[in-house]
Amino acid sequence: MRVLRHIWVLGGKELLLLSRDLVLLLFFAYAFTIDVYMSGEGLGIELRDAAVAVADEDHSPLSRRLIESLRAPWFQPPEPIAARTIADALDSGRYTFALTIPPHFQADLLAGRRPAIQLIVDATAVSQAYVGTAYIQRIMLEELTRYISGGSPEIALPVEPVIRVRYNPNRESPWYEGLNMLLHSVTMISMLLPAIALMREREHGTIEHLLAMPLSAFTILASKVWSSMVVVLLGLSLGLVAILRVAFGMPFAGSPWLFYAGTILFLFGTAGLGILIATVARNTPQTALLALLVMMPMIFLSGAYTPEESMPSGLRQAMVISPLKYYTQFATGLVFRGAGLDTLWPDLAAMAAIGAFVFGLATLRFRAWFAAAQR
Amino acid sequence: MSLARVAALVVLELTALMRDPFRLTMVFAVPTTLLLLFGYGLTLDVENLKFVALDSDRTPQSREYIEAFTHSRYFQNRGLVESDRALEHLFRAGEATVAVEIPAGFGRDLKAGYHTQVAIWIDGTSPFRAETARSYAEAMHLAILGRLARETRGEAVEIIPASIEMRFWYNQSLESKYAFVPGIMAALLLVAPAMFTAIAVVREKELGSITNFRATPTTRLEFLLGKQIPHAAISFLNFIVLSLLTVFLFGVPLTGSVAALTVGALLYILCATALGLLVSSFAKSQFAAILIATIVTVLPSFVYSGLMIPVSSLAGGAAVIARLYPAMYFLDISVGVFTKGLGFAALAPDYVALAAFLVVLIAAAAAFLPKQEA
Numbered sequence: 016m017r018v019l020r021h022i023w024v025l026g027g028k029e030l031l032l033l034s035r036d037l038v039l040l041l042f043f044a045y046a047f048t049i050d051v052y053m054s055g056e057g058l059g060i061e062l063r064d065a066a067v068a069v070a071d072e073d074h075s076p077l078s079r080r081l082i083e084s085l086r087a088p089w090f091q092p093p094e095p096i097a098a099r100t101i102a103d104a105l106d107s108g109r110y111t112f113a114l115t116i117p118p119h120f121q122a123d124l125l126a127g128r129r130p131a132i133q134l135i136v137d138a139t140a141v142s143q144a145y146v147g148t149a150y151i152q153r154i155m156l157e158e159l160t161r162y163i164s165g166g167s168p169e170i171a172l173p174v175e176p177v178i179r180v181r182y183n184p185n186r187e188s189p190w191y192e193g194l195n196m197l198l199h200s201v202t203m204i205s206m207l208l209p210a211i212a213l214m215r216e217r218e219h220g221t222i223e224h225l226l227a228m229p230l231s232a233f234t235i236l237a238s239k240v241w242s243s244m245v246v247v248l249l250g251l252s253l254g255l256v257a258i259l260r261v262a263f264g265m266p267f268a269g270s271p272w273l274f275y276a277g278t279i280l281f282l283f284g285t286a287g288l289g290i291l292i293a294t295v296a297r298n299t300p301q302t303a304l305l306a307l308l309v310m311m312p313m314i315f316l317s318g319a320y321t322p323e324e325s326m327p328s329g330l331r332q333a334m335v336i337s338p339l340k341y342y343t344q345f346a347t348g349l350v351f352r353g354a355g356l357d358t359l360w361p362d363l364a365a366m367a368a369i370g371a372f373v374f375g376l377a378t379l380r381f382r383a384w385f386a387a388a389q390r
Numbered sequence: 391m392s393l394a395r396v397a398a399l400v401v402l403e404l405t406a407l408m409r410d411p412f413r414l415t416m417v418f419a420v421p422t423t424l425l426l427l428f429g430y431g432l433t434l435d436v437e438n439l440k441f442v443a444l445d446s447d448r449t450p451q452s453r454e455y456i457e458a459f460t461h462s463r464y465f466q467n468r469g470l471v472e473s474d475r476a477l478e479h480l481f482r483a484g485e486a487t488v489a490v491e492i493p494a495g496f497g498r499d500l501k502a503g504y505h506t507q508v509a510i511w512i513d514g515t516s517p518f519r520a521e522t523a524r525s526y527a528e529a530m531h532l533a534i535l536g537r538l539a540r541e542t543r544g545e546a547v548e549i550i551p552a553s554i555e556m557r558f559w560y561n562q563s564l565e566s567k568y569a570f571v572p573g574i575m576a577a578l579l580l581v582a583p584a585m586f587t588a589i590a591v592v593r594e595k596e597l598g599s600i601t602n603f604r605a606t607p608t609t610r611l612e613f614l615l616g617k618q619i620p621h622a623a624i625s626f627l628n629f630i631v632l633s634l635l636t637v638f639l640f641g642v643p644l645t646g647s648v649a650a651l652t653v654g655a656l657l658y659i660l661c662a663t664a665l666g667l668l669v670s671s672f673a674k675s676q677f678a679a680i681l682i683a684t685i686v687t688v689l690p691s692f693v694y695s696g697l698m699i700p701v702s703s704l705a706g707g708a709a710v711i712a713r714l715y716p717a718m719y720f721l722d723i724s725v726g727v728f729t730k731g732l733g734f735a736a737l738a739p740d741y742v743a744l745a746a747f748l749v750v751l752i753a754a755a756a757a758f759l760p761k762q763e764a
Contacts, residue, residue, distance in 0.1 A: 036674055036675070036678055038672050038673070038674070038678065038682075039673075039674075039677075039678040039681060039682065042678075042681065042682045042685050042686075043681075043685075045685065046685045049707070050685075050689065052707065053706065053707040053708045053711060054689075054693060054708060056705060056706040056707060056708065057704045057705045057706045057707060057708020057709055063705060064705075106730060106732065106736065111700065131555045132555070133555045134555065138568075138569070139568065139569040139725050139729050139730065143699070143700050145434060145436070145518075145521075145522055146518065146521050146522065148525075149521065149522070149524070149525030152525070153525070153528070177507050177508070177509045177510065179509065179510070179511055179512070191515065191516060191517055196689065196693075199689060200685075200689075203684050203685070203688065203689075204681065207680060207681055207684060208681075211676070211677045211680055211681070212677070215675070215676070215677055218596075218597070218676075297410075297412065298410070298413075299589060299593065299676040299677075299680070300410075300413050300586065300589050300590075300593070301410070301412055301413050301416065302680075303585055303586075303589055303680045303683075304413065304416040304417070304420050305416070306680075306684075307420055307424075307581065307582070307585065307684075307688075308416075308419075308420050308423060308424070310684075310688070311424055311581075311688060312424070312427050312428075312431075314688070314689075315428060315431075315432060315692060316427065316428075316431045316432070318516075320432065320692070320698055321431075321432050321433055321434050321698075322434070322436050322516065322518070322519045322522075324436070324437060324438040324439060324440070324466070324487075325433050325434070325436055325437050325438070326431050326433065327430050327431065330427070330430060330431045344484055347484075347515050347516075348482070348483070348484055351515050352481065352482045352484075352515070353482070354482045354483065358479070358482050358483040
């Protein structure tokens with residue numbers, strides 16, 4: 016009981032310290048809300064306002080129809096340019112796509128000579144190049160078929176593909192991008208808080224005060240962990256409710272209780288990593304460096320920004336140790352697909368195992384350091 | 391301003407760094423390691439999509455349809471399922487990204503020339519992957535139809551009367567690395583310098599050694615420059631290391647002007663360290679400095695810089711933030727010089743923007759740093 020009270024009081028001290036730094040609290044609020052809102056609203060990987068230059072060398076009704084079919088919100092109004100200026104136009108970075116409709120296109124099409132439209136893509140904008148090329152291709156084909164068949168946009172295929180997108184059917188990226196950003200804010204802050212809190216005590220020598228008191232290493236760690244968990248869980252809830260739920264209208268398909276239970280497992284892992292970093296580093300700058308080294312690969316290789324399947328297999332295997340990989344699978348599965356414990360247990364088990372291992376290791380290291388300091 | 395005092399402060403800061411060999415090593419090792427990891431790891435080449443099929447027809451035609459998918463390198467065969475429920479379960483568990491469902495009677499209808507359908511399911515959780523998977527599936531479908539029609543009815547079928555030829559410029563194989571590696575370098579050259587500079591200043595506040603500044607004739611600007619210059623110099627060395635790795639390890643050719651890249655990097659690094667100075671003026675403690683620096687650099691430098699998504703297609707607040715943030719301007723320079731072969735003239739607006747950032751950031755940092763304790 017005494018131990019619990021110590022943990023309670025020491026954790027309360029951390030929260031009190033945080034609550035006095037208004038600027039820092041504002042930045043936290045920013046990371047959990049405005050950042051989530053902006054990335055959700057702005058980061059859609061779908062095509063938006065893509066800049067297209069068009070060289071129409073045919074000037075036929077068909078070529079005009081094709082050009083007009085590139086509409087908002089996917090494309091900016093196509094700008095007519097001369098075919099020989101295409102290279103300069105793309106160099107300047109003003110356009111991502113340049114479309115050339117060759118002379119006699121309509122006549123050749125009607126005569127069955129299979130003319131070709133040329134599409135040049137600035138492939139340095141990789142994501143847009145992929146998605147935009149597919150869009151333009153689909154729009155052009157639809158428009159061509161409509162022209163040939165006299166009005167029907169359906170391609171008269173012997174077998175019609177009925178394509179259905181499950182979960183998030185309109186591919187609403189605010190939900191996906193917003194949730195990912197929120198998970199990443201959670202990851203960064205939950206790892207940094209206990210790491211720097213511990214390091215601060217070491218640098219200021221206030222850990223000597225703690226050493227002089229009848230406290231165990233476990234008590235000190237537990238107080239740092241619960242207080243930072245409270246901060247992160249509050250921020251997470253704020254972002255989930257105010258931004259994702261209210262502002263973006265994201266449906267929450269799974270159980271919120273399970274979501275929080277999984278989150279706490281995840282937070283044990285990140286807090287453990289933070290503490291481990293603080294025991295390896297000697298001062299605050301070192302702590303920050305090590306944290307960057309751990310945090311950034313976890314976030315950017317988690318599969319949220321680039322498809323996980325396409326990572327080189329060595330790295331993909333290395334990411335097996337990242338708790339964020341399981342947390343992302345867990346959260347997207349639960350929130351978007353409504354998965355329950357029956358399908359999510361492997362992710363939960365993995366997070367528990369990683370959390371137990373990292374946290375155990377961190378405690379051992381901290382205890383050894385603590386014992387050495389007490390002597 | 392006394393240059394001698396600035397020089398003395400620079401020497402002081404560098405000496406402190408030299409005496410901390412672990413930190414000194416990490417200052418170089420962290421950006422290098424991250425470039426290696428991200429250079430190999432961040433790629434948008436969508437391959438190995440998890441593919442399952444539900445074949446209710448079980449005719450040679452339906453098998454051929456499915457095989458075309460499973461033999462493609464874009465799809466990774468996860469086998470056949472027997473029922474809708476099993477399919478549902480795989481999707482829910484994230485074990486299937488694309489699924490094809492072929493109805494009974496498919497082969498018969500196809501032979502008879504009746505109109506028939508197949509259902510293609512796609513997991514839409516990740517919009518980018520879903521969009522790409524959809525276009526692969528559509529292209530695959532058209533290709534298979536042409537072949538099936540030829541085999542079942544013995545006639546060539548022209549499905550679309552025209553073609554669309556695609557050329558990918560600057561990056562013909564549409565490989566992410568040509569765009570990504572120079573971009574990642576730009577992001578890393580913001581995060582690390584800003585973080586280190588911020589900590590260096592706040593550390594003095596927190597450990598009390600800032601009295602040295604308060605008790606001497608050192609001016610605010612001298613103090614800030616004394617912190618900024620050493621970290622900018624280290625970051626410039628980092629820039630050289632990262633550029634060499636980009637060219638020699640990743641094989642991204644430097645097609646444009648080396649001078650244009652170097653000048654851009656210098657301006658940018660000064661901006662990044664000045665951003666660190668500004669963070670330090672808000673932060674009360676190293677604790678706050680690290681957290682604030684992380685929040686304002688780590689995600690924004692990757693997300694709002696045009697690295698993942700071109701700035702032209704960002705929307706709303708993100709589009710505004712991207713323009714108020716130095717990363718996109720150097721990313722333009724870095725990708726422009728490496729991959730597009732550009733020089734000073736084409737990139738002029740980016741240099742102007744970076745120079746403007748530099749002035750504003752330094753002025754703001756100096757204005758916020760109190761010479762006396764409040």
